[in-house]
Amino acid sequence: MRPVIMGPVATGPSESRPRMVAVAAPQLCKSCGVCEDSCPVGAIVVEDTLNIDRQKCDGCGECLEACPLDALSMCEV
Ligand code: SF4
Ligand code: SF4
Secondary structure, X not given: OOOOOOOOOOOOOHHHOOOEEEEEOOOXXXXXXXXXXXXXXXXXXXXXXXXXXXXXXXXXXXXXXXXOOOOEEEEEO
């Protein structure tokens, strides 16, 4: 049998591919900070309000599990 030679896979620029990031519902979030501690990549900063760095967020979903108020969800960017 002849070997199959695989060429490079054309995937296009990563910026053009949709990915999932966490977003917070401001009307539900009480800025408790629980999700900040749960994020493994440090994408969440809670001061007066909650801020999620979309560049850092890898869509793991840990913060959604951690939030006691179900204030977080995933959205495609
Ligand atoms: S855990 Fe939920 S309520 Fe607390 S800061 Fe995060 S999103 Fe807001
Ligand atoms: S989805 Fe994961 S990486 Fe993104 S903010 Fe939540 S815990 Fe952090």
